[in-house]
Amino acid sequence: MKINCDLCGKVKERLNRALIEEVELNVCSDCSKFGKILPQFKKYSAETQNQRIENNEEKVELLAEDYSDIIRKKREMAGLSLKDFANKINEKESIIHKIETGAFEPQLALAKKLEKALGIKLIEEYKEKHEPYKKKKEEGFTLGDFIKIKK
Secondary structure, rough: EEEEEEOOEEEEOOOOOEOOEEEEEEEEEHHHHEEEEOOOOOOOOOOHHHOEOOOOEEEEEEOOOOOHHHHHHHHOOOOOHHHHHHHHHHHHHHHHHHHOOOOOOOEEEEEEHHHHHHHOEEEEEEEEEEEOOOOOOOOOOOOHHHOOOOO
């Protein structure tokens, strides 16, 4: 399969992934010298990394709906001010305030950090069972059966 280089447009059999001026491009070997060649594995977002499919069962980690109340109540029970707690977990005070008011939903990595610091459970794991798609043979006519093809 021949593919065009994103930079020069040459048609090549194999392209390299390269970071050129902060943009990830598929480039030929000639153009790859203009940037940093990236490894061939695919990057996944933090959300995608937390989804696993095993035996047609998908496990998804989601943040609890009442995360803001849980965090605020546990911090207050521990006797920590907003500033002290933010310093303890090495986060900005404004971020913690926005999380506690529900104005900002933390990424799963930050939620895990909050769980560990406060000894609470914020992330819930859901399992969904998926059946593989099987096309059913239907009886009867389709639209294609009624269309006359002109040659």
